[in-house]
Amino acid sequence: MNIPFNKPDIRQEEIESVVEVLKSGWLIQGKYSAQFEEEFCKFAACRHAALVSTCTAGLHLSLMAMDVRAGDEIIVPAQTHAATAHVVELMGATPVFVDVDKHTANTTADRISAAITKKTRGVMVVHMSGIACEMDDIMSVAESKRLFVIEDCAHALGTFYKGKHAGNFGVSGCFSFYPTKHITTGEGGMAITNDEKVFSAIKITRAFGIDTPPELRAKPGVYDVRKLGNNYRLTDFQAAFGLHQLRRFQTGNLAHRKRIARKYIGLLDACRDEVAFNEFMEDCSYFFFPIYIKNKDRDQIMLFLKEKGVGVTVHYATPVPLMSYYRNKYNLKEGMFPNAEYVARKQISLPMQPTLQDNEIEYIVAMLKEKIYG
Template identity: 45%
Template sequence: MEELRNIPFGKPVMGEPEQAAVLQVMAGGILVHGPKTEEFEQSFAAWTGAPHAVAVSSCTAGMHLVYFALGIGAGDEVIVPAQTHAATAHAVELAGARAVFVDAENATGNIDVDAIAAAVTPRTRAIAVVHYLGVPVDMEAVNAVARHHGLLVVEDCALAVGTQIGGQHAGLSGDVGCFSFYPVKHMTTAEGGIVLTRDAALAQKLKLLRAFGVDRHMGQRATPGEYDVVALGFNYRMSEIEAAIGIEQVKRLDGFLARRRANYRVLRVALARLKSVELFSTDGGESESAYCLSMLLPEELAERRKDIIASLKAQGVGTSIYYPRPVPAMTYYREKYGTRPGDFPVAERISRCSIALPVGPHLAEDDMFYIAAAIERSLAQLG
């Protein structure tokens, strides 16, 4: 066995440019409502091709802010994929609306587009789609359903920085797209998120509501401390320190994505020869963000997943699970809506059988061969 390696599942890639940017902000004394946030919005908008970008404190905050701004609340329903992070549904619930869950499709783990129409009721106001692990949803089909029923489309792009759909960036096919910059994502601002939209009026409303509904921020006030509150809002701002990090990270995004996609393809080829695992029908190509590579164990090995993960950890390979349960099977949603095992069979299988493997830019192609060999050893140990 070769020398033990340390291969974490995710790791932010930052260096001197980010450090210098943070120190510059600290020396300047403006930590919120400053020029860095606006510069970051402009740089991410330019990189994605979006007309408007609104930086926020997190992707969850961005989604909640969007529903609030769009007037979605009590008595309304939003269609949500069962196979996603709880935040996708939490944003709906926090707005006072009801999350109506739809199962995943086998091939990609994305929402089963063919099942969306059947979930629409007279109370449905929006469809939330998640580009699961950065693989694009069939937005043409989703938008067709949305147009037919007069619904809004919210794209949860937390894992989709770099995902392309029909020649444009993810987040621009629906009405809004919400992104995450959590430390292990494609890029980071330490913590934070951003909302993309083509709607100028909505972008302005989001900027107003992310900061209490205050009409004038410090730099805009003729008299210090004098302002008005013109709408109910939140404290969902991004700080200048976070924005400064983000500006530098955007400059490195093309390189980050190239490394991810190359790693993904190498690892996929290495794993494809293992008969005891199944892979989604994606290849980490230019239309995908290649967030991670998730392999599926056969049902007979699902109960041994913890053993396999422990074996990989002992060999220095970090892993994760996307996600440990379908959201409607999580205690809060199960108790609130009375969901039962078998209600979302595809999402349940993915949650039960999958192991997510690292392909991030903190790793080299040679690490992919190490990961594949470690998996082969771990499976062999099960007999």
């Protein structure tokens, strides 16, 4: 068998809509971008959504909107993609890494609380693998210290916490449409917010800081730049593509991910002596299915699965503070983030694409068992 890790579900309707936009000649910020933002808002039940070129761009724009400066400290979980910390560095601010929970790989309010200093301005949270962070606790710490929270929702499309979609708790929530994610546009992302000022800042800074978009200019080509900006726009053909992805996610693919999770849990039930995993969570969006290898060598198992045609990966094999750039710059060492290091050593991400069939899930678990018990 050949089962790639999180292969995107791309259909004829996506292909046709891309061709239609290409033929139209209107390639940037057209009707599909507006429609994608509108439908995304409805799905996430947020006030505003801004389409951006990547999740990283959305996170960067969110920090710009909060006017983060050199000398500010921003709390970042140790287990995440480098992007969550990089955007803090790009602002000239300092990422202060905190450990995560061993079972969810999410950071927690008590760890955040312990890392707060006089210089702390904000907190980045990551809803790892689609499991929501404990947002009530985190928001209450943040609010009591007047800190902003930015939600890295790269894993969290379709993730809910107490009935509210992820991304609605902090000043913004940023989603990724990278090919392995819940939905894709190739590269792409969405920044959502319920704050008028943050929305306006994100919209302006995603397009060079220009005050008036082309369609609203009184005279062609005449505009002012009132703030620093970047070019973080997405194309309209990607938006047209993404609309189909979002609609299918809502009408079937999210539910299918949950069916896959239940199937994994059922099949892995007999392996609890060697494999740890979370029980089924209805509010989790299952970006991938994380398992933890208790006693055996994780890397050997991963390599065996790869050899057997199963696309697996690790989220993430090196905690960000232990990557050379951060380790050297901030003098960070092994042993400082024990749970993040445990996740890095023990975790395997099993595939979760919406096209995954029952026989493929059975094969994945059979191969896992063969290596562990064989």
